[in-house]
Amino acid sequence: MQTQLRNGILIAFGELFLKSEGVRKLFQRRLINNLCFFLEKEKIEFKIHSFRERIFVETNQALKAKKIIKRIFGIAWFSDSFYFFDLKELIRFIDKNYKKYIKKGESFAIRMKKDRKVIDRIAKLIDRKVNLDRPKRELFVEQRDKKHFLYFKKVKGAGGLPVSSSGKVLSLISGGIDSPVAAFLIAKRGAENVWLHFHSFPLVSNASIEKTKELAQVFKKYQPNLKIYFVPFQKAQLEIKAKVPAKYRILLYRRLMFKIAEKIAEKEGCDALVTGESLGQVSSQTLPNIKITEEA
Structure with a gap:
């Protein structure tokens, strides 16, 4: 049976959003190739999951991998992330573990596009004060191809475009x-x-x-x-x-x-x-x- 929770690093593109679909795919492949080269060079064990607007690097060596990812061109931001195969598993994880990430007395906000019902459902599980304007902690939830990601802090990437994508x-x-x-x-x-x-x-x-x-x-x-x-x-x-x-x-x-x-x-x-x-x-x-x- 497939494990429902995976750890790793979620990566967001920078200017790749501005490209046409064909060019974006080409640039994304180049970015993945560069990622794989540097991670393999440092002997990091990993698996790449590619989505239309994200890349998820599944690895148990996140600390070492982040030092490499931070300097790879073409990345707008990245974050430690959990990867779930279904929404129920995500909600169970938050219910059991939110106290590790949101301490008593800290306010929080859930950042998720489109699905208001899911936001309300998660918020009811968390026994902490909601503050949408200036929260102490933020929970980011994303859905990609029916998979779900949970992360807490975005780290700025190197930006730019993937090396070897522009001649x-x-x-x-x-x-x-x-x-x-x-x-x-x-x-x-x-x-x-x-x-x-x-x-x-x-x-x-x-x-x-x-x-x-x-x-x-x-x-x-x-x-x-x-x-x-x-x-x-x-x-x-x-x-x-x-x-x-x-x-x-x-x-x-x-x-x-x-x-x-x-x-x-x-x-x-x-x-x-x-x-x-x-x-x-x-x-x-x-x-x-x-x-x-x-x-x-």
Whole structure:
């Protein structure tokens, strides 16, 4: 006989609501794929239940799973939740257990759409004061495909769109903060990242290479897989330095980097380059110089 009560985490989508039915289904599958990748990577035992507007992750390792779910793009909010196969089981559970969640003297409110009769039925079981405007505790009840969910607190998710749902980009990662932040933000909009880092080792130390690798370890907590190109640039730098006046060198470096980046982007099937440029931050990032660079 099937167990009537299941524990886990209920997940609500963010902007997926705004998409057409076909696109929403595609994005939802991508979100589920990303969820499965990260949960499996951490060796969490789980089962996915998919609904039109929700995902339920059935697991007995909720504390560990929530740390992962919190950083997955495409999730508006999530909550510890109980999953019931019928309404009677839900009502019996509330009757027996509400004192664990609503202490004596605390007010409460039941949040449930449409079914006023069910709300009244549950409220009569709870020997606590009702306060719909400013309750101390809230009970959220949802019905999905004749199944019922009960949860008590929503936790804000990472938002955005599922990674790999909005195409692929090549991000140029430098030694500063702007480029990895740009890569993060474009990933939050659903783009899959490939990284490209130009370095001058052994002309200088390999510090920028190591820093990029460290950043990649953090970034891979948000994107399932990350491919990185490390391109040696010291020979080109030395040649430009020998032939070009100092005031033009940085622009020439950047133009050449863009040409190389375009070739790699074409090879990888990327739809755009992400540079992380910040207007006016350095001399090469004025509008005229950015224009010259992008004409490469």
